[in-house]
Amino acid sequence: MALKSKQTGVHKDAASPYSKISAASLSSLAASSPLYSCRSAKSPTITPALAASISLSSQRKPHTRQSDLAMVSGWLQAMKAASPPRAATLQSANFNGSRQAVLEAQYIDWVAKHPSALANFEKMMEAGKGKQVALFLDYDGTLSPIVEDPDRAYMSDAMRAAVKEVATHFPTAIISGRSRDKVYEFVQLAELFYAGSHGMDIMGPAEGCNGVKVDGTRGMDEKGNEIVFSQPASEFLPMMNEVFCRSCCIIVLYKVLKLSVLKQSDIQVCKALEQRSKNIQGAKIEHNKFCVSIHFRRVKEENWRALAEEVQKVLKNYPKLFLTQGRKVLELRPSIAWDKGKAVEFLMKALGLGLNGDVLPVYIGDDQTDEDAFSVLNEKHNGYSILVSNVAKKTNASFSLRDPCEVMDFVHSLVKWKLKSSHEQNSS
Numbered sequence: 001m002a003l004k005s006k007q008t009g010v011h012k013d014a015a016s017p018y019s020k021i022s023a024a025s026l027s028s029l030a031a032s033s034p035l036y037s038c039r040s041a042k043s044p045t046i047t048p049a050l051a052a053s054i055s056l057s058s059q060r061k062p063h064t065r066q067s068d069l070a071m072v073s074g075w076l077q078a079m080k081a082a083s084p085p086r087a088a089t090l091q092s093a094n095f096n097g098s099r100q101a102v103l104e105a106q107y108i109d110w111v112a113k114h115p116s117a118l119a120n121f122e123k124m125m126e127a128g129k130g131k132q133v134a135l136f137l138d139y140d141g142t143l144s145p146i147v148e149d150p151d152r153a154y155m156s157d158a159m160r161a162a163v164k165e166v167a168t169h170f171p172t173a174i175i176s177g178r179s180r181d182k183v184y185e186f187v188q189l190a191e192l193f194y195a196g197s198h199g200m201d202i203m204g205p206a207e208g209c210n211g212v213k214v215d216g217t218r219g220m221d222e223k224g225n226e227i228v229f230s231q232p233a234s235e236f237l238p239m240m241n242e243v244f245c246r247s248c249c250i251i252v253l254y255k256v257l258k259l260s261v262l263k264q265s266d267i268q269v270c271k272a273l274e275q276r277s278k279n280i281q282g283a284k285i286e287h288n289k290f291c292v293s294i295h296f297r298r299v300k301e302e303n304w305r306a307l308a309e310e311v312q313k314v315l316k317n318y319p320k321l322f323l324t325q326g327r328k329v330l331e332l333r334p335s336i337a338w339d340k341g342k343a344v345e346f347l348m349k350a351l352g353l354g355l356n357g358d359v360l361p362v363y364i365g366d367d368q369t370d371e372d373a374f375s376v377l378n379e380k381h382n383g384y385s386i387l388v389s390n391v392a393k394k395t396n397a398s399f400s401l402r403d404p405c406e407v408m409d410f411v412h413s414l415v416k417w418k419l420k421s422s423h424e425q426n427s428s
């Protein structure tokens with residue numbers, strides 16, 4: 001069995017706010033094919049609806065009612081593909097037995113292509129001998145189970161202890177779609193790096209993590225602690241004329257320029273969405289600082305289209321934003337060339353890792369937005385990309401874990417492996 005499979009990521013033109021929508025439609029189509037075969041997202045079966053959405057979006061023609069409908073359908077399809085049934089649903093007595101059997105058969109086939117990172121742990125870690133392991137962890141669905149209310153997605157104390165311990169051995173970062181503050185509130189470990197808003201807001205302890213010193217812009221956090229944060233302004237300046245595009249260096253903007261424009265724009269988006277969605281029962285809008293999430297989890301499926309259409313109306317007023325799909329969530333984000341993959345690259349560079357092929361990065365995530373990071377690890381760093389899923393899902397990840405419990409076991413295994421290798425080194 002080949003332990004590392006290089007897989008091609010979906011091409012994205014970050015300059016185009018429509019490009020991710022097309023890419024997501026392509027992925028969702030591939031994902032909805034029988035057995036979720038891993039064929040390239042660049043060559044899917046083209047349906048008439050998809051063809052309409054691709055040609056209209058790539059040529060950036062003015063919207064027509066038909067293109068609007070196709071676009072909304074594409075979002076909903078992609079969101080469904082990214083939202084497998086939760087473990088509790090799969091196990092519930094009401095869950096259709098034959099559907100369960102089909103899903104299980106698909107999973108067995110899928111896991112042969114994306115083997116368990118637990119079952120293959122020893123073999124995988126042979127590649128880590130003599131290398132610095134760096135650990136990147138997504139939050140929702142990876143460190144905490146998926147729950148109905150996003151405000152109550154707590155991680156267990158046992159998981160917190162496991163992450164705390166692993167961070168004493170390896171540089172560790174949490175890369176989340178949540179706002180950095182929110183994810184910190186859940187995790188509460190000051191020794192980690194945090195990349196919130198899908199990597200657009202990076203911050204970490206100035207002294208580094210696990211003894212790895214950080215090369216980056218220094219400053220103070222809200223509590224006066226010395227921190228290091230991302231400062232991609234010089235690299236991204238051409239794209240940062242609009243307030244949303246400047247979001248990567250928000251700390252600089254707030255502290256030095258004292259601009260509140262960005263915040264106001266964010267609030268405008270939130271308010272507009274809240275007003276539009278208030279008649280749709282169960283809808284929830286979450287302000288993730290540089291992204292806004294529209295939650296569908298508690299909305300009846302018959303109302304999904306209505307909610308998505310409202311989101312589309314808002315999106316039309318904010319051409320500097322684009323939309324991505326996650327687990328029963330649509331997200332509006334600034335159209336900048338930045339995603340979780342870029343955040344991983346930024347952190348690797350800031351931590352001085354991977355310059356001589358002397359690092360083994362490991363990324364664990366469960367959602368569509370983690371795919372960007374999987375591609376970066378596969379293609380650029382020869383690292384391990386691990387998808388958390390208990391059903392077959394189209395992914396760029398090479399390995400899999402079933403759920404957050406298995407993630408915790410994997411994290412424990414990393415600690416044991418490190419202790420064992422240090423012991424072996426000391427006694428040789």
Ligand SMILES: O=P(O)(O)OC[C@H]1O[C@H](O[C@H]2O[C@H](CO)[C@@H](O)[C@H](O)[C@H]2O)[C@H](O)[C@@H](O)[C@@H]1O
Nearest residue numbers: 139140146147148150153176177293297327329
């Ligand atoms: O990158 P992540 O840390 O995985 O964040 C992605 C989104 O996660 C959250 O939503 C998801 O988890 C919720 C709690 O379990 C669940 O209710 C929701 O349906 C999921 O989509 C978070 O609320 C979003 O803002 C994040 O973007």
